[in-house]
Amino acid sequence: MEHPGKEKGEEKPKYRKDKKQYLKALWVDSASDSSKTKPEEEITNLCLMADHLDSSDQEDVCKPTYDQLVKICERVHVSYKKHKKTYASLKLKFFNLKKEHESLNKDYTLFDSNHMSLLDEFDELNKKNSELIVEHDSLKASYTTLEFDFKAYTKEYEHKKHC
Numbered sequence: 016m017e018h019p020g021k022e023k024g025e026e027k028p029k030y031r032k033d034k035k036q037y038l039k040a041l042w043v044d045s046a047s048d049s050s051k052t053k054p055e056e057e058i059t060n061l062c063l064m065a066d067h068l069d070s071s072d073q074e075d076v077c078k079p080t081y082d083q084l085v086k087i088c089e090r091v092h093v094s095y096k097k098h099k100k101t102y103a104s105l106k107l108k109f110f111n112l113k114k115e116h117e118s119l120n121k122d123y124t125l126f127d128s129n130h131m132s133l134l135d136e137f138d139e140l141n142k143k144n145s146e147l148i149v150e151h152d153s154l155k156a157s158y159t160t161l162e163f164d165f166k167a168y169t170k171e172y173e174h175k176k177h178c
Contacts, residue, residue, distance in 0.1 A: 079087070
């Protein structure tokens with residue numbers, strides 16, 4: 016990227032680089048002399064360095080040319096169109112999936128209610144089956160008793176008939 020304030024072929028000023036190296040050296044020197052320096056001097060040195068770093072950050076700001084801005088805008092516009100198409104297709108997919116989800120929820124509700132009614136019916140049939148088993152066992156016991164009594168009566172009758 017070009018800087019609009021620079022002419023073609025003009026070199027970047029070296030004084031910024033030299034200042035940074037000087038400040039780094041000053042920082043190293045001040046770190047080695049830390050036992051000798053007073054806290055007020057350290058604060059002053061730090062403030063000066065921070066001030067210099069802020070001003071150098073402002074100098075390094077890139078100012079693009081008009082043509083570069085147009086190219087950037089064109090790329091953004093192409094990207095926008097692409098994302099707009101993607102958004103439209105995703106929106107359509109979302110709408111279709113939402114419809115399908117609602118349909119599946121209705122089906123699930125219907126199946127769930129049918130399932131519950133079948134479970135209720137199953138419970139009723141199990142209860143009735145248990146009652147019928149008890150009744151069957153009772154009738155079987157009665158039949159066995161009646162059969163035993165009938166055989167005993169028949170034997171007694173046969174015995175009285177022969178006597």
